[in-house]
Amino acid sequence: MTDPSPFRFEVRSEDGAARTGVFSTPHGPVETPAFMPVGTLGAVKTLSPAEVREVGASMVLANTYHLYLRPGSDVVADLGGLHRFMRWDGPILTDSGGYQVFSLAAINEVRDDGVLFQSHLDGSRHLFTPEKVMDIQHALGADVLMAFDECPPGGSSIEAVRVANERTLRWLERCRIRFEALVAEGSGALQTLFPVLQGNVYGDLRSDHLRAVLALGDWQGYGIGGLSVGEPKEAMWATLEAMHPQLPAHRPRYLMGVGYPDDLLEAIERGCDLFDCVAPTRNARHGTAWISTEGQVNLKSARFRIDSRPLDADCDAYCCREFDRAYLRHLTVSGEAFAHRLLSIHNLRFLIRLAETARQKIQEGDFSTWKASWLERYRAAAG
Amino acid sequence: MTDPSPFRFEVRSEDGAARTGVFSTPHGPVETPAFMPVGTLGAVKTLSPAEVREVGASMVLANTYHLYLRPGSDVVADLGGLHRFMRWDGPILTDSGGYQVFSLAAINEVRDDGVLFQSHLDGSRHLFTPEKVMDIQHALGADVLMAFDECPPGGSSIEAVRVANERTLRWLERCRIRFEALVAEGSGALQTLFPVLQGNVYGDLRSDHLRAVLALGDWQGYGIGGLSVGEPKEAMWATLEAMHPQLPAHRPRYLMGVGYPDDLLEAIERGCDLFDCVAPTRNARHGTAWISTEGQVNLKSARFRIDSRPLDADCDAYCCREFDRAYLRHLTVSGEAFAHRLLSIHNLRFLIRLAETARQKIQEGDFSTWKASWLERYRAAAG
Numbered sequence: 001m002t003d004p005s006p007f008r009f010e011v012r013s014e015d016g017a018a019r020t021g022v023f024s025t026p027h028g029p030v031e032t033p034a035f036m037p038v039g040t041l042g043a044v045k046t047l048s049p050a051e052v053r054e055v056g057a058s059m060v061l062a063n064t065y066h067l068y069l070r071p072g073s074d075v076v077a078d079l080g081g082l083h084r085f086m087r088w089d090g091p092i093l094t095d096s097g098g099y100q101v102f103s104l105a106a107i108n109e110v111r112d113d114g115v116l117f118q119s120h121l122d123g124s125r126h127l128f129t130p131e132k133v134m135d136i137q138h139a140l141g142a143d144v145l146m147a148f149d150e151c152p153p154g155g156s157s158i159e160a161v162r163v164a165n166e167r168t169l170r171w172l173e174r175c176r177i178r179f180e181a182l183v184a185e186g187s188g189a190l191q192t193l194f195p196v197l198q199g200n201v202y203g204d205l206r207s208d209h210l211r212a213v214l215a216l217g218d219w220q221g222y223g224i225g226g227l228s229v230g231e232p233k234e235a236m237w238a239t240l241e242a243m244h245p246q247l248p249a250h251r252p253r254y255l256m257g258v259g260y261p262d263d264l265l266e267a268i269e270r271g272c273d274l275f276d277c278v279a280p281t282r283n284a285r286h287g288t289a290w291i292s293t294e295g296q297v298n299l300k301s302a303r304f305r306i307d308s309r310p311l312d313a314d315c316d317a318y319c320c321r322e323f324d325r326a327y328l329r330h331l332t333v334s335g336e337a338f339a340h341r342l343l344s345i346h347n348l349r350f351l352i353r354l355a356e357t358a359r360q361k362i363q364e365g366d367f368s369t370w371k372a373s374w375l376e377r378y379r380a381a382a383g
Numbered sequence: 384m385t386d387p388s389p390f391r392f393e394v395r396s397e398d399g400a401a402r403t404g405v406f407s408t409p410h411g412p413v414e415t416p417a418f419m420p421v422g423t424l425g426a427v428k429t430l431s432p433a434e435v436r437e438v439g440a441s442m443v444l445a446n447t448y449h450l451y452l453r454p455g456s457d458v459v460a461d462l463g464g465l466h467r468f469m470r471w472d473g474p475i476l477t478d479s480g481g482y483q484v485f486s487l488a489a490i491n492e493v494r495d496d497g498v499l500f501q502s503h504l505d506g507s508r509h510l511f512t513p514e515k516v517m518d519i520q521h522a523l524g525a526d527v528l529m530a531f532d533e534c535p536p537g538g539s540s541i542e543a544v545r546v547a548n549e550r551t552l553r554w555l556e557r558c559r560i561r562f563e564a565l566v567a568e569g570s571g572a573l574q575t576l577f578p579v580l581q582g583n584v585y586g587d588l589r590s591d592h593l594r595a596v597l598a599l600g601d602w603q604g605y606g607i608g609g610l611s612v613g614e615p616k617e618a619m620w621a622t623l624e625a626m627h628p629q630l631p632a633h634r635p636r637y638l639m640g641v642g643y644p645d646d647l648l649e650a651i652e653r654g655c656d657l658f659d660c661v662a663p664t665r666n667a668r669h670g671t672a673w674i675s676t677e678g679q680v681n682l683k684s685a686r687f688r689i690d691s692r693p694l695d696a697d698c699d700a701y702c703c704r705e706f707d708r709a710y711l712r713h714l715t716v717s718g719e720a721f722a723h724r725l726l727s728i729h730n731l732r733f734l735i736r737l738a739e740t741a742r743q744k745i746q747e748g749d750f751s752t753w754k755a756s757w758l759e760r761y762r763a764a765a766g
Contacts, residue, residue: 042713046429046720048701071688071713078689079709087705305454306461318431322470326462330425330454337429337720 007143007192007220009252009273015367017244017271020359023059023221023252025091025143026190027083030058032252032273033358035264035351036093038281041066042076042086044348045281046341049087055317055345056352059091059143061276064136065100069119069126073139081141081189093276094142095256096133096196098149110150112167130174134193138182141189146223147175149196154230161200161226165209168198173216194254196223201235203242210246221252224272228257233266240270247271261290261354262378265371268358280351284343287332290350292374295381299343304329317349318342390526390575390603392635392656398750400627400654403742406442406604406635408474408526409573410466413441415635415656416741418647418734419476421664424449425459425469427731428664429724432470438700438728439735442474442526444659447519448483452502452509456522464524464572476659477525478639479516479579481532493533495550513557517576521565524572529606530558532579537613544583544609548592551581556599577637579606584618586625593629604635607655611640616649623653630654644673644737645761648754651741663734667726670715673733675757678764682726687712700732701725 008024023030037044037052040063044052052060062082067073076085082092101108105117114129130148137145148171150164172195179193195213199206224243227236247253254274255267264275283289287299291312307325319342331339361370391407406413420427420435423446427435435443445465450456459468465475484491488500497512513531520528531554533547555578562576578596582589607626610619630636637657638650647658666672670682674695690708702725714722744753
């Protein structure tokens, strides 16, 4: 059977639950496992599109909530859509805005029809409904849209998670109806909608929710939400292990908001394919970098004062090819934006290269051994 | 006669007082008139060395005061000198630190042996003497060193300027002695020392000071200080006109701290060859850009909200080739560092291209006509 969708996912190799694949989109393929840099406001902070490409990114994430408030999704649409606006010709995924509404907005009232919130910028009042969130993401023109969901924080009671799951499911159905109507209009870009799987770390709720989401359609991919929100790490891994056999094997799984290097490897081992996290660029702003032989370091440390070595001798990023630690320390201590840029380049390259190596090791059937030794070295160095 | 110095200045063409030339340095030639980007802390803010090269810069300026305080000139020397530290293989000029000591430092006591000041960073106490300032710049390893001077603000009394001139002259002699001793040691980079000509807008003081400086040696170039420090523009131009015939024709003249586009052209017309100013990068940080057909604009203006045109259609910079005004406005309003970077690229390219065009017009003997029409258009637009 031919698939009329421009979105396809092909699993290329498997090693335990870990797998490599290619997620095809209208803006090109994404080799998985893949880490997606976050371009919150339509730019990966401090970086040019060419630099984002050079660190090896294929797909980037942008934030619906932020772009809706500023410059406005209508403005982005008027200017030809988000790809054109930010001059990124690769695939883009936009989140639903749900996470930001619940975490950033000043006041919010969660109603059955949606969420009423006040902008963190100017206090203006807005209502996000499933339909509205679809309209915004449709206007932005990303390749992958995320369904509007409610994500209770880690540590929420089972009853609170059950209520949120039910709401998320009703919203998903409304998202799908609106998304299909927008697709039927045929006016926009070729897009696909991913549901967000919720349920926190409650196994039964996860299973029930997943079953209900699968009953709503054969989605091109699945967002795994409600993890990395404050729960213990072991509970996150156990949840992923329980979800693995229940998820369709032939669709990509996007573990939202992960992660740090060690978490990335743990999640890849448990069958996740796509990842995003602000850590590489946010840490860079604070002078923090990852080094495979040293763990996470802060460049402000006095020990880098006259250190003429590259930041990470194993790294092929511009930052590490060209500059030394003493210079990076100096710029970091001085608050120079060029340091933020150089460390962002390194941190992004570090995670993306980690995913590249993971792909290679999965293909070679050697993932678990490599992962164990990589983590041992990384964690021992981190002390 | 052969000149043993690796520094040479060759005037290539003249058009009135304006001239083109080539200033040769151990790190390559500088075609003049030339605008030098300011890399205060060893980086032109937000930009990579490759980007500084791409906007057409040949020589950059770095700040002695800032680098002395952080990371320390000893650290820079240990790491192989400033060229290596900041990965800039073109010529570098370091200022004397005098301007920063007088304008930034918390407390300062001007004594005959030097200036006692407190760091603006941590309040620590330091003494800059002419000898100390030579030692620092020698350690940094720039191509061109500037003599330690006292620069009274615009509006200073003739008596205050006379006293400062006398001190600057005594300091110059001490700078020369120390510089020659450092050169005789033969341990450092090939460097040359420029005196700073002072005298504010007092013609007689200017003439006396210049004569005394010339009596001290045949310098490879001359810094023109004490202008663009708050005096009326007309007084600055009159001062440059009076100095022109008194300055050695075969040496480059560096007008310190200038400038804005219109000031650059006025000064070129009056025989100046080298320029520096933080305006291109500082204005960029505030969202301000120069456009030849529109004057100085601020990207935060609502009129750019859905403006899909390039920032400056005449500009060949990356910023203007790739992005549109609405995107630049969005990033500027949002405080995204990528906007600072893109506008810095444009503003620097704008000034450097202006100097390039000036060179071409001088060679064609058409400078004054072109300058008049350029300024008319620029100023009319700025309205």
